[in-house]
Amino acid sequence: MVLEGYLKFKRQKVTWCFGLDELKCCMIYGSVFLGHDTGPFHPENPQRLIKTIRLLEEKGAIRWTKVEEPVKASLDDLTLVHEEDYINHVEEAVAKGQKYLDPDTPISKDSFDVALFAAGAAILGCKKVLHEGFDACFVLQRPPGHHAGRRGRALGAPTQGFCIFNNVAIAAMYLLEKCNVGSTAIFDFDCHHGNGTQEIFYSDGRVLYISTHQDGRTAYPGTGFIDEVGDGDGEGFNINIPLPPFTGDDVYEEVLRSIVEKVLAESRPSVLLFSAGFDAHKDDPITSLNLSTKSFVEIAEMTKRLRQSGCTKGFIFILEGGYGVGLPEGVYSILATLMGSHSLVIDEKTFSTSAVKDRCVKVMNEVSEKVLRPYWGL
Secondary structure: OOOOOOOOOOOOOOOOOOOOOOOOOEEEEOOOHHHHOOOOOOOOOHHHHHHHHHHHHHOOOHHEEEEOOOOOOHHHHHHHOHHHHHHHHHHHHHOOOOOOEEEEOOOOOOOOHHHHHHHHHHHHHHHHHHHHOEEEEEEOOOOOOOOOOOOEEEOOOOOOOOOOOOOOHHHHHHHHHHHHOOEEEEOOOOOOHHHHHHHHHHHOOOOEEEEEEOOOOOOOOOOOOOOOOOHHHHOOEEEEEOOOOOOHHHHHHHHHHHHHHHHHHOOOEEEEEEOOOOOEEEEOOOOOOOOOOHHHHHHEEEEEEEHHHOOOOEEEEOOOOOOHHHHHHEEEEEHHHHHHOOOOOOOOOOOOHHHHHHHHHHHHHHHHHHHHHHOOOO
């Protein structure tokens, strides 16, 4: 097994029961992702992946998922999204032994190569779904990417937010430019708005970008507002759903069903990509949303409904944030749900206060008025 040799975990017997609605899944992971050394006290550190793999092993999910080693992206792959000057800047900063790209984003001697593997893993996930018969692929990589724009910092954000290259954007452009996929969509459920991804595709009607995130007035990077709908060919293809702090599962489930799923069903993307961040979990140490693993299960259930209705051909989950227990538990919850496990234990549903719920209803109504009705007819 690809995991053996560098991670030693106890094997635990787990009983799995599968239904007829299970999806064929694979996972991209390798020890190379542990080589991006951000220091022991930085929230985006190798322990994130070690703890996630450990839980997947303990729960038995690894045994039911084909695990593939990542491959390195080429520099040409990076230029699908990023300007050459920025790529050279990152490579030179690493070669010179710099410790940081910016105050939020530390780097180490292997960071450039690891970032190439992260982007390559996202591309490999696309190939697995397009060419090898997998319904879904989970790319379990680091560093994350959705804050990185064409030249690094995006939309006036003060930093790159732990990101080096935009893995999900590179995957989307690879699908469009190299695989002749007609259209794709990105659903970003990280707690932080994907300002880099929005910047890259803001004028590109081939890519629908939907983001649920904590309101930018209360969280980094301070972007992602409802009236940012795209421009030119991309007008109407950028949908932001900024949620107030302490939003619970009750409201998030309604957002998924009444906005996200309906737009995805209408757009019918050839491939659906996910910026899979788990920092919206109620126990994440650096954010303020109030979701449990139940919301991640709901995302996976939505994915299965879209697959069953023929809205899209496949799904690639590409890891973004998540800095507490919500990351391993969230990844496991999604994989177990996709694979049809009936032994999954789901957290108790979280509820929003009446004040938070009122603010969320206002957000959903505003999204309907400014984005859904004018551009999607919902």
